Amino acid sequence: MWDYSDKVKEYFFNPRNAGALADANAVGEVGSLSCGDALKLMLKVNPETDIIEDAKFQTFGCGSAIASSSALTELIIGKTIAEARTLTNQDIANFLDGLPPEKMHCSVMGQEALTAAVAAYTGETLEEDDHEEGALICKCFGVDAGMIERAIRTNKLTTLEMVTFYTKAGGGCNSCREPLEELLADTNKEMVAEGLIKAEEAYIFGAAPQPVKKKAQGFVIPDQPPTPMAPPQPSAPVQIAMPVVAAAAPAAAPVAAPAAAPAPAPAAAPAMSAAKEVIIAAKIIEEMRPVFHRDGGDVELVDMEGSLILVNLTGACSGCQIASLTLGGLQTKITEALGRPVRVMPVAKT
Template identity: 40%
Template sequence: MWDYTDKVLELFYDPKNQGEIPKTDEPGVKLATGEIGSIACGDALRLHLKVEVESDKILDARFQTFGCTSAIASSSALTEMVKGLTLDEALKVSNKEIADYLGGLPEAKMHCSVMGQEALEAAIYNYRGIPLATHDDDDEGALVCSCFGISESKIRRIVIENQLTDAEQVTNYVKAGGGCGSCLANIDDIIKSVQQESTAPTLNNYGVKVATNIAISQQQSPRPLTNVQKIALIQKVLDEEVRPVLIADGGDVELYDVDGDHVKVLLQGACGSCSSSTATLKIAIEARLQERVSKNLIVEAVEP
């Protein structure tokens, strides 16, 4: 018997916001849906959002889920958490915050909170008509767990974001290794690789020693980044993770200035003239920098 909190049991027995959002012709309002998981694998979640177009605010959120007590409670909690938020604010909701809202989840059920976070991202990016940029590499790279279709990229991401230290925790968060178990040794190797990267300093273009993995270096370091370190990390993320994606679509970005938590960039090529340049700025650039460098960063475009 799992040791569920009172909040988990409350939302399981009396889930809030269950079902679809009915379609209406209400002006200035759009609906969005994000779906994650598979019934064949045991859990599936479909998240529905009602968004006020002008303000980007989530007016309503509902869910349909196939899964266990934790899946239902996590989905219900998520809908309560995001109502009233703007889409950008909702993108910052983490799986840890979903679990905290519930007073915690059994570690073996943490994958339910991850599923909620990913369904939310899928719904928002579907609404904006943009590919899922934040985790667009999850399906790339070598397939590690064939039982659940989990790639090395996804395992690395979940290890970094949740500071996981062993294969059993990875199974709890994304189910990898929970089938035949033949991939558990490979998962251990990935964890060791992430840990080594987080402690091995490298010299960047500014001559500053920084950890290869930005997310873990911040989590483990008790000292805040200096301005020089922050600029160096921002430049690294732009060069290695953002620019290749934009260049592939005929655009580009250049770091212009960093003033505290305000990052100013120049959008170039197709990005500068595209009607969705604001979405590119917030999703492809700001969200990635918030994830990799600091959640407090705000990205603004400046005129060339």
């Protein structure tokens, strides 16, 4: 079952303003039986002041659709038509302490009914909305197939990375990768048939590079699609920056002290426990040095950043196959001593 907030449950089980409004002078109707969602919003607007004096709803739909409709009426009663115009579906969702991503369309339906009712009151005409949504693809950001397909077509997207940049889909846990690949490949195929893109530009299912193994850091999905972005380059997958390796060498420079005299790393200085951890790690490395000496090499602590322990290998150990094995032993010992998982990584000393 859905993880509904208490407020959604409250507004479903005890909906406010449900039923018909006899003296309504503005009515908005959206949805349909075939969609499984429909809402009739009835407003009583004071023609003198433009204030919405009363609002009622009738909804065909699931729990969150009924709760969203009820929340909508609560939000707009007492507001002027001008104020009501500024209401967004996010306001409805926020009022209910959030909705599951699959259920955000319920709040959209509320906002659309309001737009329709306001239009009925002011006599405006509404643009037709085909309202194709399709299955929800990306659960992390609540992006459905219809929206992704529109983004692919409008912007002629041909790589997965660009789809993520434009729609956010796939930018979270990435478990929607396969359906996303299928959708991109299918849409591109249609676009080739329609002459919108060239066949060699089209994305072929299964053509994407494997996801990067290491955890991406500092990679933020933009909130808004970057509209002025240059046209996508078919064969240029976006390489996610990996600060882990890149940062290692420069960070090593200031603390290139020999492990024999364990100087606390600058980052660890203020917190006592972090400094203590460095001392412990250095002590273990010191104890292990004879093992490395036996093989004609040496090891020293360079730096410690979070769970990363950077060491410098010299002599026979550097580049030696055994080194990774020995470092594994070092890693286990330090992990045990600190009581949290760490990773020992050899870096070049500059």
